[in-house]
Amino acid sequence: INRFDYDGDYGTVLNRFLIQAAIDHPLTVHGTGGQTRAFIHIQDSVRCIELALADAPKAGERVKIFNQMT
Numbered sequence: 227i228n229r230f231d232y233d234g235d236y237g238t239v240l241n242r243f244l245i246q247a248a249i250d251h252p253l254t255v256h257g258t259g260g261q262t263r264a265f266i267h268i269q270d271s272v273r274c275i276e277l278a279l280a281d282a283p284k285a286g287e288r289v290k291i292f293n294q295m296t
Contacts, residue, residue: 278290
């Protein structure tokens with residue numbers, strides 16, 4: 227099931243801003259507002275998917291969790 231997290235722990239700033247804009251709530255900025263985040267290049271995202279598909283778990287094996295940022 228897909229989730230649409232908009233909280234401060236799991237939600238992205240974009241999700242939070244969308245919810246706040248939809249309910250006409252002022253956009254909240256945490257800290258100084260000068261934080262930056264790493265953006266993942268589309269080629270790196272595709273490569274991650276390729277690696278996951280190439281090493282897919284066999285039937286009955288546990289699912290492997292991949293984190294593109296680390």
